[in-house]
Every structure is written in structure tokens, then in C-alpha cells.
Amino acid sequence: MAPTSAFVTPSTLAKETTLKDGYIIDERDKAMVAHNEFSDDIPVISLAGFDEDHPGGRREAILKKVVEACEEWGIFQLVDHGIDVELINDLTKYTKEFFALPDEEKLKYEMSPGKHKGGFLISSHLKGEAVANWRELVLFFTYPVQGRDYSRWPSKPEQWKAMVEAYGENMMSLSCKMFELLSEGLGLDKDAYAKSMGDISQHLVVNHYPKCPQPELAVGLKRHTDPSSITLLLQDHVGGLQATKDGGKTWITVRPIKNALVLNLGDHAYFMSNGRFKSADHQAIVNSNETRTSIAVFMNPAQDAKVYPLNIKDGEKSLLEEPITYAEMNNRHKNRYLEIVRLKKLAKEENWSQEELDLKLSQLN
Numbered sequence: 318m319a320p321t322s323a324f325v326t327p328s329t330l331a332k333e334t335t336l337k338d339g340y341i342i343d344e345r346d347k348a349m350v351a352h353n354e355f356s357d358d359i360p361v362i363s364l365a366g367f368d369e370d371h372p373g374g375r376r377e378a379i380l381k382k383v384v385e386a387c388e389e390w391g392i393f394q395l396v397d398h399g400i401d402v403e404l405i406n407d408l409t410k411y412t413k414e415f416f417a418l419p420d421e422e423k424l425k426y427e428m429s430p431g432k433h434k435g436g437f438l439i440s441s442h443l444k445g446e447a448v449a450n451w452r453e454l455v456l457f458f459t460y461p462v463q464g465r466d467y468s469r470w471p472s473k474p475e476q477w478k479a480m481v482e483a484y485g486e487n488m489m490s491l492s493c494k495m496f497e498l499l500s501e502g503l504g505l506d507k508d509a510y511a512k513s514m515g516d517i518s519q520h521l522v523v524n525h526y527p528k529c530p531q532p533e534l535a536v537g538l539k540r541h542t543d544p545s546s547i548t549l550l551l552q553d554h555v556g557g558l559q560a561t562k563d564g565g566k567t568w569i570t571v572r573p574i575k576n577a578l579v580l581n582l583g584d585h586a587y588f589m590s591n592g593r594f595k596s597a598d599h600q601a602i603v604n605s606n607e608t609r610t611s612i613a614v615f616m617n618p619a620q621d622a623k624v625y626p627l628n629i630k631d632g633e634k635s636l637l638e639e640p641i642t643y644a645e646m647n648n649r650h651k652n653r654y655l656e657i658v659r660l661k662k663l664a665k666e667e668n669w670s671q672e673e674l675d676l677k678l679s680q681l682n
Contacts, residue, residue, distance in 0.1 A: 326420050326439055327451050331527040331608075339449050341534045343665055345674070348536070348602045349568050352557045352609075356569035359560065360386040361577070365397040367494060383495075384502040391582040391595030392560050394571070395549075398578055400487050405551065405576055408484050411477040412610055416453060416525040418473060426471050428456060435469040435520075446658050451535040451603050453525045459485035460519035485521055488549055488614040492517075495547055495580065503590055503628045513589065513627060514546065515619030526557060526601065526609040537601035537609070540565065543583035544650040545615040548597075550579040555609035560599045564675075570602075584650055585618060585643065591626035592636050620644040653681055 330337060350356075362382045366375025386393035415423070428436035435456045440449035455471065458464050459481065470478050493511060500510035511517070526537040537557055552558055558571040558579065571579060581597035603609070618624070625640035641649075657678060664674040 326423065326453050327527045327529070328416065328453060328525070329420055331529065334530050336529065336531040336534050339447075340451055342448050342536050342539075343661065345661065345664075345671065346536065346539070347533060348559065348600075350559060350570050352532075352555070352570060352602050352604045354570050355556060355572035357572055358569050359390060359571050359579075360393040361574065362386065362393055362395055363397040364395055364399065364494070380498050380501055383498045387499070387502065387582055387586075387590075387594040389595070390560065390562050391587075391597040392571070392599065393580055394574055395491075395578045395580055396574065396576075398491055400484075400491065400576075400578070402576055404480065404483055404487065407476070408480040408612065409551075409553070409610065411474045411480055412523050412525075412612065414474045415455065415471055415477060415523075416610075422473065423453070423471075426455070426469060428469070434458070434466040437471070446539075446655075447662065448536075448539075450538050451526060451529050452537050452601070453527070455523045457481050457485070457521040457523075458518075459521050460489060461516060464518070481521060484612075485519060485614065488521075488616075489517075489519060491578075492519075492547060492549065492614075492616045499547075499586065499590075499594070500627075503593070505628055509627060510589070513618070513622065515622040518617045518619065520615050520617075522613045522615065524601070524609075524611045524613065526603050526611075528605055528608050529603040530605065532603045532605050535603055537603045540598065540600040541654060542587075542596040542598055542650075543581055543615065544585065544647045545583035545617050546585040546589070547616050548581040548583060549614045549616070550581065550611055551576075551613075552579060552611040553609060555604070555607045557602050557604065557609050558599065558611070559602060560597060562595065562598070565598070583615075584646065585624065588624050588636055588646065589627050591629055591633060618643040620647075656681060 369375040423437050426437040428438050435458045438454050496511040497507040500507050529535050552573050554573050556573050559568045561568045582594050584596045586594050587596040620643055622643045623640045624643055624646045625637055626635050629635055660677050
């Protein structure tokens with residue numbers, strides 16, 4: 318049976334010549350830079366020699382580059398990270414096979430509203446947003462292991478589950494290395510950052526951005542920061558990940574590097590560093606020529622983990638008046654995002670100037 322109109326995927330809508338109204342973004346939100354107008358501004362950092370943890374060893378140079386990237390952008394690319402290329406290739410292959418399935422097959426794993434056990438989703442925009450994202454995705458909750466609901470993990474392709482498990486395990490190991498560097502970069506013992514996170518959780522989001530009939534009118538994933546501590550993103554050759562470090566005045570498209578991982582810092586890292594490390598401000602755009610695939614792994618603290626700067630320097634004031642839980646931080650993140658959506662809608666209805674809107678947005682906490 319064909320899916321109802323409410324559940325037609327972008328993969329199917331891509332065959333049409335015009336974009337459905339529900340995907341058309343506001344003029345102010347249109348991309349300033351093309352999906353394939355690549356920039357080399359984002360730092361590329363090799364992890365080769367990470368274990369040379371002695372004076373003059375390679376780790377010192379890696380730490381310096383990571384700290385500089387965290388302070389300037391909150392986003393950088395990792396190469397020589399040790400993740401097996403065959404695993405990356407297999408995971409990507411099976412991911413593409415899943416999204417090539419008919420809509421009715423993918424929708425068997427549709428994630429129920431309000432139930433966060435993982436599964437297939439269209440768009441993933443929040444309630445209160447008028448415009449959908451031009452994407453499909455599958456959400457896997459991978460850690461803690463006891464939280465996995467395998468009934469929400471697609472059974473086709475058959476090998477996909479095992480690849481997701483193996484990739485999640487590899488990402489956990491790599492993330493722990495990065496937490497060591499963040500900790501050392503803040504002047505702390507290398508295990509301090511990870512300890513503050515409690516029982517670390519991980520979820521994996523496999524993104525599918527089909528070719529779009531009118532890409533200039535759509536967005537793959539709207540501008541945002543992640544609430545996570547770090548996000549590790551594997552992207553294909555197509556391009557579409559964009560970042561800004563000046564509040565949206567200028568944007569760059571991150572150049573895809575084969576088998577590299579893009580590391581985004583999230584809001585958790587921003588607060589734990591007392592604002593020293595940036596939370597990556599980014600978005601994903603689409604195009605009419607090629608379908609794009611990316612695989613994002615979000616590394617989060619436990620819901621009850623304390624969020625408060627780990628190392629406040631003399632004379633500094635904490636960004637937070639008092640410690641809050643990660644669950645509360647996440648809730649504030651969502652509410653702030655929805656307030657941005659509300660203000661943008663109001664700006665359009667009341668014909669505000671860009672300066673008026675920017676002022677209102679700058680006043681948000």
C-alpha cells in the first residue's frame with residue numbers, strides 16, 4: 318500500500334518538479350553560499366601520534382591545534398583518527414541501501430511522536446516549526462547498551478545493525494580521546510571532563526538528503542547548535558554542511574575530506590568551558606544534482622549530570638548562575654530554539670528589518 322500524503326518522504330517528492338509548501342523556507346533563511354563552494358577555513362587536525370604523551374611528543378601539538386579550533390570555530394575535521402576504512406565504507410553502503418527502499422518499507426520503522434526509542438523520521442522539525450527539513454533519518458540509541466531497543470533498528474539491510482554497533486563502539490573510544498584533550502585544554506586532569514559527564518550516552522543519526530527540485534527554497538537541516546558535548550560527523554563527497562563563527566553574517570561550506578570526521582562542539586562543551594570553547598553554529602543545505610548522506614554521532618552526558626564550568630579563572634564570572642542538570646540544559650536549548658522560530662515568524666508577519674530581528678535575537682539568553 319502506498320504511503321498517505323502526510324507520510325510521503327522527500328525521496329519520493331524529489332521526483333516532482335516543484336517544492337511542496339511545507340518545505341519552503343523564509344527569504345531570510347536562504348543559503349548565502351552554494352553547497353559545493355568549499356572553504357578550507359575549518360581546521361584539519363591529524364591525530365597521528367596521539368599516544369605520544371610526553372614532553373615534545375606529538376600529543377602536545379595536537380592539543381594546541383584542538384584548543385585553537387575549539388576557541389575559534391567550535392568545529393574542525395579529524396584525519397588519521399584510527400577508524401577502520403572498511404567499517405566506514407560498509408556502514409555507508411548499507412545506509413544508502415536502506416534509504417533506497419520504498420517508502421512503505423522505511424515507514425515500518427517510523428518513530429512514534431513522543432516516544433524516543435529510535436527509528437525512521439521525516440524532517441525531525443519540532444512542534445511549533447512551520448517549515449520541515451528536507452531530509453529523512455534513522456535514529457539509533459546506542460549507549461548505554463541497556464537502552465537499546467532493537468525493535469526500532471531496521472532489519473533491512475540485514476548487516477546494517479552490526480555495522481551500527483561496531484561504528485558506535487569505535488566512536489565511543491574516539492570520543493573519550495577527544496574528552497581527554499578538552500579536559501587538558503581547560504587545564505585539568507585528562508579524565509576530569511569525562512568524569513563530569515557521568516554515564517555517557519550516545520545516539521547515532523543517519524541523515525539522507527535527497528536531490529531537491531528547488532534547493533534554493535529548502536534547507537536540509539535548519540541553522541542550530543547541538544545540545545551535545547561533541548558530535549562526530551561522517552559526510553560523503555557531496556557537500557552541504559555549513560558553519561558560521563560570526564553570528565550568521567558570513568557562512569562557509571565545509572570541504573568534504575574522504576573518511577575524515579567533522580567534530581562539532583555542542584552547548585554542553587560551551588558551558589563546561591565557561592564559553593571559552595564555541596558551540597558550533599551550523600546548518601545543512603541541499604542541491605538538485607546529488608543526494609547527500611551523513612552519519613552523526615552525538616555524545617551526551619547523563620541526564621542528571623551537573624552542568625557548570627569546570628575551571629573558572631580568577632576574575633571570571635560563570636555563564637550559569639548555579640549548576641543545572643543536563644536534562645535542564647537540554648530543555649533550555651529546545652526552548653531557546655523555539656523562541657528563535659517564534660521571533661522569525663513574527664518578523665515576517667510584522668515586516669521587521671533585519672536589524673530589528675538581529676537585536677531581538679541578541680537579547681535571548
